[in-house]
Amino acid sequence: MGTHTLDYLEELESEAIHILREVAGQCERPALLFSGGKDSIVLVHLALKAFRPGTFPFPLLHIDTGHNFQETLDFRDQLVERIGERLIVRHVEDTIQAKALTEPSGRFASRNTLQIHTLLDAIQEFSLDACIGGARRDEEKARAKERVFSVRDAAGQWNPNLQRPELWSTYNGRVQKGQHVRVFPISNWTELDVWEYIQREGIEVPALYFAHEREVVEQQGQLMATSGLFPQGAAAAIRRRVRYRTIGDMTCTAAVPSEAATVAAVIQELLATRVSERGATRLDDQLSEAAMEDRKLKGYF
Numbered sequence: 001m002g003t004h005t006l007d008y009l010e011e012l013e014s015e016a017i018h019i020l021r022e023v024a025g026q027c028e029r030p031a032l033l034f035s036g037g038k039d040s041i042v043l044v045h046l047a048l049k050a051f052r053p054g055t056f057p058f059p060l061l062h063i064d065t066g067h068n069f070q071e072t073l074d075f076r077d078q079l080v081e082r083i084g085e086r087l088i089v090r091h092v093e094d095t096i097q098a099k100a101l102t103e104p105s106g107r108f109a110s111r112n113t114l115q116i117h118t119l120l121d122a123i124q125e126f127s128l129d130a131c132i133g134g135a136r137r138d139e140e141k142a143r144a145k146e147r148v149f150s151v152r153d154a155a156g157q158w159n160p161n162l163q164r165p166e167l168w169s170t171y172n173g174r175v176q177k178g179q180h181v182r183v184f185p186i187s188n189w190t191e192l193d194v195w196e197y198i199q200r201e202g203i204e205v206p207a208l209y210f211a212h213e214r215e216v217v218e219q220q221g222q223l224m225a226t227s228g229l230f231p232q233g234a235a236a237a238i239r240r241r242v243r244y245r246t247i248g249d250m251t252c253t254a255a256v257p258s259e260a261a262t263v264a265a266v267i268q269e270l271l272a273t274r275v276s277e278r279g280a281t282r283l284d285d286q287l288s289e290a291a292m293e294d295r296k297l298k299g300y301f
Contacts, residue, residue, distance in 0.1 A: 023132060029127050029129050030183075032060050045201060059086040064089050065114075067249035094118075119156075138276065150183070191277050215238070217238070
C-alpha cells in the first residue's frame with residue numbers, strides 16, 4: 001500500500017486547519033476577523049475545510065473603518081451569503097461619535113489606529129477569548145515577532161517579551177479573565193504561498209487584486225484611488241492600468257501598475273518582485289520604522 005507525501009501547500013493547509021481546530025477546541029468564544037481581503041478569504045476557505053458539513057464554531061467579525069473599497073464590501077456580503085455563516089460588523093464611525101475621538105486629517109490620513117478602539121469594544125461586547133486573523137510573518141517585521149497563539153492582556157495590549165513557547169506545534173490558548181489570544185493560522189505562509197493556494201483551490205477574490213483600468217491620483221510617487229475621503233491637492237486624476245496587492249483603506253493603500261489580470265499572472269509578477277506587499281503599498285506602515293509595532297502594542301491586529 002503506497003503512502004502519500006504532502007506537498008508544500010498541503011503541509012501549510014494541514015497546519016492551518018489544525019490551528020483552527022485547536023481554537024475551536026480550546027476557546028469558548030472565538031471570532032474570525034474578516035475584511036474581505038485575500039488572506040481572510042483564504043481563512044474562510046480553510047475553515048470550510050476544517051468544519052464542514054457543520055457550521056463554523058465562531059462568527060465572522062468585520063471592523064469597518066468606513067474607508068473600505070466598495071468592491072471589497074460587496075464581495076464580503078456575497079461570500080457570507082453564499083456560505084451561510086454569521087457576520088458581525090462594527091463601525092469605526094460609530095466609535096468616533098460615541099467616544100468623541102479625534103480623526104486624523106491630511107494626506108494619507110488613516111483610521112487604522114482608531115479601529116483599535118472599535119475592535120477592543122467588540123471583544124468586550126461579545127466576551128471574545130480568541131480572535132483569528134490572516135496576518136503573516138512575511139508581511140512586516142512586527143508581525144514576524146508574533147507567535148501563532150499570541151496573548152493580549154486585559155487592555156488588549158501586546159507584549160512581545162511575554163510570548164509563549166510553541167514547540168512541536170503545541171499551542172496554548174488558556175487565558176486569564178479579561179485576556180484573549182490573537183491566532184494566526186497562516187502565519188507561516190508567504191504572499192506567494194497565498195496566491196499559489198488560491199490558484200490550486202480555485203478561490204474567488206475581489207477583482208481589485210487583478211489589473212484593471214482605474215482612475216487614480218499620483219501622490220508622492222504612489223497611485224492612490226480617487227476619493228473624497230482625503231485631499232488630493234493639485235494633482236489631477238489620471239487613468240492607469242493597476243491592481244492592488246493588499247486591500248486596506250483606500251486612504252492609505254496604493255495601487256501598483258500591472259498587467260496581471262489572472263491568478264497565474266499575479267504569481268509570475270510576484271516571482272519577480274523583492275518588495276513586500278505592505279512595504280510597497282501600505283502608506284500607514286511607512287510613517288516610521290516601528291509604525292506597525294506601535295499600533296500592535298496598543299491592540300491593533
